Each structure stands twice: as C-alpha cells, then as structure tokens.
Amino acid sequence: MADSVYKVIELIGTSKESWEKAATTAVERAGQSLRDLRVAEVVKLDMQLDDEGKVEAYRAKLKVSFKFED
Numbered sequence: 001m002a003d004s005v006y007k008v009i010e011l012i013g014t015s016k017e018s019w020e021k022a023a024t025t026a027v028e029r030a031g032q033s034l035r036d037l038r039v040a041e042v043v044k045l046d047m048q049l050d051d052e053g054k055v056e057a058y059r060a061k062l063k064v065s066f067k068f069e070d
Contacts (some may be wrong), residue, residue: 005068006038014057019045023060036067 013026019042027040044061 006065007068008063008065010043011062011064013060013062014048015060016057019058019060022058023062026060026062027064030064034064034066036069038065038067040064 009030011026011030013022013024013029015021015025023040023042027037031037041063042060043063046059046061047055048057048059050056
C-alpha cells in the first residue's frame with residue numbers, strides 16, 4: 001500500500017424521519033461533490049424542536065474522510 005493523505009471534514013445532515021436518514025443524507029450529498037470517501041464517523045446526534053417541544057428534525061453530525069488525489 002502506498003503512502004496516502006486523507007482530509008477530514010465535518011458535516012451535519014438533517015431528516016424529518018430519523019438520525020440514520022440524517023447521516024445517510026449527509027454522506028450521499030458529500031458523495032456528489034467529493035470522490036473517494038473513506039470513513040464517516042457519527043460524532044453527535046441531536047434534534048431540532050418546534051415551539052411546542054415537538055421534534056421537527058433529527059440531526060446527525062459526522063466526520064467524513066476522503067483521500068487526496070495526486
């Protein structure tokens with residue numbers, strides 16, 4: 001295996017359905033503009049609430065790495 005360098009970025013995905021969908025949305029969207037995604041690590045899960053305290057959206061904060069190209 002050759003030496004490699006990876007960059008790590010932070011993303012926040014949202015979904016009205018679930019945390020899993022929020023994380024998936026973030027990774028799929030990143031994959032549209034970044035190539036060679038390697039690892040996605042869920043760092044934090046939280047929820048956005050409305051004025052009545054009801055869940056409006058699930059949010060997943062992720063660290064995603066991708067390989068630098070030569």
